[in-house]
Amino acid sequence: MKSTEIDFPTETLLEQKNHLLLRIAEDERQSVLAELELHDCEARHVFYELGAPIEYVYFPQNCVASILTVMQDGTAIEATTVGKEGLVGLPVFLGDDRSFQRAVCQVPGQVWRMEVNTFKELLGESAALKYELGRYTQALFFMVAQSSACNRLHTIEERCARWLLLTHDRVDQDQFHLTQDYLASMLGVRRASVNEAAGSLQKAGYIRYRRGVITVLDRPGLEAAACECYRVITDEFTRLVGLV
Template sequence: MSSKHDPNQNHLLAALLDAEFDRLAPHLELIPMPLGDVLYESGGKLAHVYFPTTSIVSLHYLLENGGSSEIAGVGNEGVLGISVFMGGDSTPSRAVVQTGGFGYRLPIRVLMEEFNRAGPVMRLLLRYTQALITQMSQTAVCNRHHTVEQQLCRWLLLTLDRLPTNELTMTQELIANMLGVRREGVTEAAGRLQGYGFISYRRGHITVLNRMGLEGDVCECYAVVKKEFARLLSDTRNRQPARQ
C-alpha cells in the first residue's frame, strides 16, 4: 500500500484494534473513485463494501419516473454497503461518487467473518449505521420543511467536513439532482450565498469563503447530524492499541 494512500485515512478503519485491522488489511484493495462513478446500482447484489478515504459518495434513492435525490453522503467517516451486515445482500439505493478521490474496498466475505465474531467490529459498524440512519432521517425532514438555501448550506457544510480543502468541484445541475430540486432553485440559492460573501462559484467550482456565515444560515439539520456522528463515533480518529 502506497504511503500516499493509507487505510487509516478512513475513520472507521483507523478506529479498529490492531488485531482486527491486521486481519482485514491484506484484503483491503485501494481503488480510484472518479467523479460520477457508480459503485453499485439500486437492487444490485453487492460483492464488496467500500471505505472512502479522499472521495465522497452520494446515496441516491431512485423513483420509477427516473427522478432521484440524495438520502445520505458517505466520506472518510464511514462505509458503503451497510445492507450486507444488516441482513441483506442488496440495497434500494444507488451509490455514485460525488467527489472524486480514492478509497478501499473489502470483499463481503471478509467483512462478515469479522462482523460475526460479535466483537468490537460489529459494535463499531452498528454505531455507524445508527449515525447514518440519523443522517437519512434528517435529510428527509430537511427536504420537506426547509428552504433550498438552507438545504444547500447543509449540503456544503457536510461536504466540507469530509474534505481537507474549502474548494468543491460540483455543478449546480449535480447539486440540484442531489437535493431533488429544480436547477433554477439551486442557481438562486447559490447566487444569494455568493451575494452574502459566503461562497464563490464559477464554472463548476465552489469555494467557501465564510464557513461561519454558512453555519449561521443553515437549518438545525446540520447540527443534529454532526452531533449524532460525534456522539456515536467519537473514538473513530486514531488506531486503538490492542487490548491485552
C-alpha cells in the same frame, strides 16, 4: 476505478483516513486493513446499482458518495451522504446482498475496497468492526430521518448550506467539484432554485462557485446560513462515531 498497490500494513496505517477503520482496536484493525485495496474514484462512478448484487464494500478516504433513492421514472434524489466517517455497502452489514438504492461517487478521491465475502468473514471475527458499524448505522439512520424533516421544513438556501457543509466536512480541502445540475438532483429541486440559493450564498461571501467548482470561503458564515439540522446531525455523529 484505478487500483493503487499498498504494502500492508505499514503504508496502510500511514495513509488511513477513514474514521470508522481508525476506531477499530489496534489488534483487530490489522486483519481488516490487510484485506483492503486502495482505489482512485472518479465523480459519477457507480459503486452499486439499484437491485443489483453488491460485490464490494467501500471505506472512503477523501471521496464522498451519495446514496440515492430511485423512482420508477428514473428520477433520483439523495437519501444520505457517506464520506471518510463511514461505509458504502451498509446493506451487506445488515444481512442483504442486494441494494434497494443506488450508490455513486459525488466528489472524486480515494476509497478502500473489500470483497463482500471477505467482509462477511471479518464481521464474524472482529467484534470491534461489528460494534463500530452498529454505531455508524445508528448515526446514518438519524441523518436520514433529520434530512427528511429538513427537506420538508427548511428553505432551499438553508438546505443548500447544510449539504455543502456536510460535504466540506468529508473532503480534505476547501475546494471540490460539483455541478449545479448534480446539486439540484441531490436536493430534489429545480436547477433554477439551486442557482438562486448558491448565488445568494456566493453574494454573501460564504462560497465561490465557478465552472462546477465550489470553494468554501467563510465556513462560520456558511454555518450561520444553514438550518439547525447541520449542527444536530454533526453532534449526533460526533457522539456515536467521533468527529467527522
